Amino acid sequence: MIFGLRPILEALNAGRTLDKIFLLRGTKNSMTQDIQALAKAANIPMSMVPIEKLDGITKKNHQGAVAYVSPIDYMPLDSILAGLYEEGKTPLLLVLDRITDVRNFGSIARNAECLGVHAIVVPSHGAAQINGDALKTSAGALNLIPVCREANLKNTLTFLRESGVQVVACTEKTDASLETGAVDLTGPLAILMGSEEDGISPEYLQIADYKLRIPMAGQISSLNVSVASGIMLYEVLRQRLVKGA
Numbered sequence: 296m297i298f299g300l301r302p303i304l305e306a307l308n309a310g311r312t313l314d315k316i317f318l319l320r321g322t323k324n325s326m327t328q329d330i331q332a333l334a335k336a337a338n339i340p341m342s343m344v345p346i347e348k349l350d351g352i353t354k355k356n357h358q359g360a361v362a363y364v365s366p367i368d369y370m371p372l373d374s375i376l377a378g379l380y381e382e383g384k385t386p387l388l389l390v391l392d393r394i395t396d397v398r399n400f401g402s403i404a405r406n407a408e409c410l411g412v413h414a415i416v417v418p419s420h421g422a423a424q425i426n427g428d429a430l431k432t433s434a435g436a437l438n439l440i441p442v443c444r445e446a447n448l449k450n451t452l453t454f455l456r457e458s459g460v461q462v463v464a465c466t467e468k469t470d471a472s473l474e475t476g477a478v479d480l481t482g483p484l485a486i487l488m489g490s491e492e493d494g495i496s497p498e499y500l501q502i503a504d505y506k507l508r509i510p511m512a513g514q515i516s517s518l519n520v521s522v523a524s525g526i527m528l529y530e531v532l533r534q535r536l537v538k539g540a
């Protein structure tokens with residue numbers, strides 16, 4: 296963690312990757328304005344809060360502002376995609392729409408790394424903080440797989456489609472079932488997973504090329520998102536192995 300306006304400003308100016316910034320509600324001066332502008336430009340989520348409410352933080356040590364330093368460096372999606380095409384690889388991306396549980400996120404990252412995903416894409420707001428717990432649950436996968444943080448997932452999904460990447464929404468809210476094999480998952484692909492709370496945003500579902508449901512035989516209406524990501528990514532890998540892609 297970094298405490299205080301000046302140290303946070305210095306960290307931003309030095310290009311350090313911050314996960315989230317909290318400013319004490321009511322503080323407004325030239326430094327807070329600079330922090331706000333730099334945080335916005337770098338896609339770093341920021342909240343104005345009564346800081347004393349944050350875990351383990353007292354009036355004495357916060358000095359008006361607290362920032363969490365990210366244990367990973369976020370990567371730019373466009374250059375990752377360009378690099379994959381240049382290397383002759385068939386891109387496989389995993390887009391996570393507001394996964395908020397840190398352990399779910401870590402476990403999804405582990406599935407992704409094990410099953411051949413080239414990069415994970417998360418929104419800059421409303422997603423789990425990438426912290427020590429996420430790193431631990433990922434079994435180190437978060438040190439191996441690039442993570443891209445995007446300000447606007449709608450624009451990102453549109454960009455992916457325009458770049459030749461097929462967007463497949465993994466959702467229980469469709470009749471199209473995965474086991475039919477009706478959708479070819481061997482081309483450039485982005486798998487979209489939805490939040491624990493309310494699934495994939497309707498506006499993202501509209502952009503997707505296909506929606507696919509993992510068949511279920513029980514009474515509960517959906518799988519845990521990490522489990523669902525594992526099943527969906529296994530099917531992608533299975534199709535690619537069968538085709539020799």
Ligand SMILES: C[S@@+](CC[C@H](N)C(=O)[O-])C[C@H]1O[C@@H](n2cnc3c(N)ncnc32)[C@H](O)[C@@H]1O
Nearest residue numbers: 465466467488489493494508509517518520523
């Ligand atoms: C726990 S579910 C979300 C449930 C939530 N109550 C809702 O209203 O959508 C989280 C995510 O896991 C994935 N998922 C869960 N069960 C699935 C299934 N049977 N088929 C496809 N995706 C599934 C979807 O991406 C879903 O958005």
